[in-house]
Amino acid sequence: xxxxxxxxxxxxxxxxxxxxxxxxxxxxxxxxxxxxxxxxxxxxxxxxxxxxxxxxxxxxxxxxxxxxxxxxxxxxxxxxxxxxxxxxxxxxxxxxxxxxxxxxxxxxxxxxxxxxxxxxxxxxxxxxxxxxxxxx
Amino acid sequence: xxxxxxxxxxxxxxxxxxxxxxxxxxxxxxxxxxxxxxxxxxxxxxxxxxxxxxxxxxxxxxxxxxxxxxxxxxxxxxxxxxxxxxxxxxxxxxxxxxxxxxxxxxxxxxxxxxxxxxxxxxxxxxxxxxxxxxxxxxxxxxxxxxxxxxxxxxxxxxxxxxxxxxxxxxxxxxxxxxxxxxxxxxxxxxxxxxxxxxxxxxxxxxxxxxxxxxxxxxxxxxxxxxxxxxxxxxxxxxxxxxxxxxxxxxxxxxxxxxxxxxxxxxxxxxxxxxxxxxxxxxxxxxxxxxxxxxxxxxxxxxxxxxxxxxxxxxxxxxxxxxxxxxxxxxxxxxxxxxxxxxxxxxxxxxxxxxxxxxxxxxxxxxxxxxxxxxxxxxxxxxxxxxxxxxxxxxxxxxxxxxxxxxxxxxxx
Numbered sequence: 051x052x053x054x055x056x057x058x059x060x061x062x063x064x065x066x067x068x069x070x071x072x073x074x075x076x077x078x079x080x081x082x083x084x085x086x087x088x089x090x091x092x093x094x095x096x097x098x099x100x101x102x103x104x105x106x107x108x109x110x111x112x113x114x115x116x117x118x119x120x121x122x123x124x125x126x127x128x129x130x131x132x133x134x135x136x137x138x139x140x141x142x143x144x145x146x147x148x149x150x151x152x153x154x155x156x157x158x159x160x161x162x163x164x165x166x167x168x169x170x171x172x173x174x175x176x177x178x179x180x181x182x183x184x185x186x
Numbered sequence: 187x188x189x190x191x192x193x194x195x196x197x198x199x200x201x202x203x204x205x206x207x208x209x210x211x212x213x214x215x216x217x218x219x220x221x222x223x224x225x226x227x228x229x230x231x232x233x234x235x236x237x238x239x240x241x242x243x244x245x246x247x248x249x250x251x252x253x254x255x256x257x258x259x260x261x262x263x264x265x266x267x268x269x270x271x272x273x274x275x276x277x278x279x280x281x282x283x284x285x286x287x288x289x290x291x292x293x294x295x296x297x298x299x300x301x302x303x304x305x306x307x308x309x310x311x312x313x314x315x316x317x318x319x320x321x322x323x324x325x326x327x328x329x330x331x332x333x334x335x336x337x338x339x340x341x342x343x344x345x346x347x348x349x350x351x352x353x354x355x356x357x358x359x360x361x362x363x364x365x366x367x368x369x370x371x372x373x374x375x376x377x378x379x380x381x382x383x384x385x386x387x388x389x390x391x392x393x394x395x396x397x398x399x400x401x402x403x404x405x406x407x408x409x410x411x412x413x414x415x416x417x418x419x420x421x422x423x424x425x426x427x428x429x430x431x432x433x434x435x436x437x438x439x440x441x442x443x444x445x446x447x448x449x450x451x452x453x454x455x456x457x458x459x460x461x462x463x464x465x466x467x468x469x470x471x472x473x474x475x476x477x478x479x480x481x482x483x484x485x486x487x488x489x490x491x492x493x494x495x496x497x498x499x500x501x502x503x504x505x506x507x508x509x510x511x512x513x514x515x516x517x518x519x520x521x522x523x524x525x526x527x528x529x530x531x532x533x534x535x536x537x538x539x540x541x542x543x544x545x546x547x548x549x550x551x552x553x554x555x556x557x558x559x560x561x562x563x564x565x566x567x568x569x570x571x572x573x574x575x576x577x578x579x580x581x582x583x584x585x586x587x588x589x590x591x592x593x594x595x596x597x598x
C-alpha cells in the first residue's frame with residue numbers, strides 16, 4: 051500500500067474515507083454545480099459533466115458568491131453532496147457552509163494539493179489531526 | 187478563542203438557545219481561521235434566497251423562529267439581500283406556487299427573528315453605507331467588496347448563516363479583513379484603460395478578479411483616470427468579487443485607505459498591467475451568439491440613476507423580446523414616482539423589485555420561459571449564469587436595449 055500524508059493548516063468536521071475527484075480549478079456551489087443532479091455543470095469547469103456525489107473533492111480555491119454557505123446544508127439534506135472538500139485555499143463562505151452543512155474540510159497545504167493527489171485515489175480526511183492521507 | 191464574560195454566558199445558554207447556537211457556529215468558523223477573539227459589529231446583511239436555502243434551509247430557519255426561550259431576535263440592525271422573487275410579477279418569470287410558498291415561509295421566519303426585509307444588494311446606496319473602520323457582517327459579495335473598498339469598512343464575506351449569527355450575537359470572529367494587516371495590498375495592477383460604460387467597468391473588474399484569483403488577494407490598482415461614480419464602482423467591485431472571490435481592493439489616490447500607494451503597498455510588490463485589449467477580450471469571449479431570447483439588467487440591482495438612463499433609452503422603442511430591469515424596494519417607488527418605470531414598461535420592458543435575477547431560480551426560469559441567450563450589461567451576471575445553462579452575453583446598456591428591439595445583439 052502506498053501511503054502519503056499531507057498536513058492542512060485549517061480543518062473542520064469528521065473523519066471520512068472515499069475516492070477523490072481532483073482538478074486545478076475553483077469551487078462554488080452556485081456557479082459550478084447542477085445541484086439537483088449532482089454534477090459539475092459550468093461548461094468551463096475542468097470537472098464539467100462529472101458527478102461529485104460521495105467524492106472527496108480536491109480543488110484549488112473557493113470561488114464565487116455567498117450562496118454556498120446555505121447550499122452545502124441543502125445538498126446534505128438530500129444526500130447529493132461531496133463527501134469532503136480539500137482545497138489549497140478556502141474563503142469564509144466555504145467554511146461557513148461546511149460548518150452548517152456538516153461537510154468535512156481541509157485547506158492550506160505546503161504544496162499544491164491538486165498536483166499531489168491522484169484523481170480517483172482513495173484518501174482519508176482526518177480533520178481532528180488536520181491530515182489528508184492517500185490510502186490506496 | 188478568547189471569549190468575554192458575556193460570550194461565555196451566551197455559550198452557556200444564559201441568553202437562550204438561539205444566540206447559543208449562533209455563537210457555537212461562529213466559534214467553529216473562527217477557530218477554522220485561527221481567530222483570537224470576537225469583534226463587535228454594528229450591522230448585518232443577510233443573503234438567504236430560497237433557491238439557496240431550499241426546503242432544508244427554510245426548515246432550519248423555522249426551527250430557530252419557533253424557539254420561545256430567551257432572546258431570539260437580532261441585537262443589531264440586520265437586513266436582507268434580494269429575495270428569490272418579486273411576488274407581483276412571479277408569473278412573468280414562470281415561477282411556481284411551491285417556490286413562492288417557500289419564500290413566504292422564509293420571510294415569516296426572518297420576521298419572527300427580527301430581521302428587516304430590505305431585500306437589496308445595494309444597501310450602501312439605499313439604506314445606510316458603513317463608515318471607515320466600522321466593523322460589519324455583510325453578505326452578498328458585491329456589498330462586501332464595496333463596503334470594504336469604497337467605504338473603508340471592515341467585513342468578511344458572511345454567508346447567510348453567519349450573517350444571521352452575527353445579527354443574533356452582535357459580533358463576529360475577528361479574522362480576515364477585520365485585521366489591519368490583512369487589508370494591505372498583495373499585488374499591484376496598473377490599468378492602461380479607464381472604462382466609461384458600466385459593462386466596461388464590470389469587465390475590468392472581471393479581468394482583475396481572474397488575475398487576483400482568491401479571497402485573500404488584495405489588489406491595489408493604479409492608473410484609473412478621473413473619479414469613478416458609485417454605479418461604476420458597484421459593477422467593478424461586484425464583478426471582481428464574482429470572478430475572483432475578491433473582498434477588498436484599493437484604488438491608489440482614490441479609496442480611503444490608499445491615499446497614496448505606499449499606504450497599502452510594500453516596496454517591490456509584484457505588478458501586472460491590464461490593457462484595453464484584456465477588457466475587450468473578456469467581453470468578446472461572452473459574445474457567443476447573435477440572437478437574444480431575453481435582456482436582463484440586474485446583479486447588482488439598478489440605482490435610480492441607472493433606471494433613469496434606461497428609461498431614456500426606452501423612449502420611442504418597442505421590444506421584440508422581453509426586457510427585465512431589477513431594482514430594490516427602496517428605489518422602485520422613486521422610479522415609479524418619477525415616471526421611469528412607466529417609460530421602460532411602455533416600450534414593453536418590466537421593472538422588477540426586491541429580487542435579483544440569478545437568485546431567483548434562474549435554471550427553472552430558463553426552462554419555463556425558454557430563455558437561453560441572455561444579454562446584459564452586468565459582468566457579474568454573465569459570470570454566474572453559465573452554470574445555470576444560459577448563454578449569457580455582455581454588452582453595453584445601449585446595445586442591450588437595441589437587442590431587445592431587434593432580437594439581435596450587434597457585434598462591437
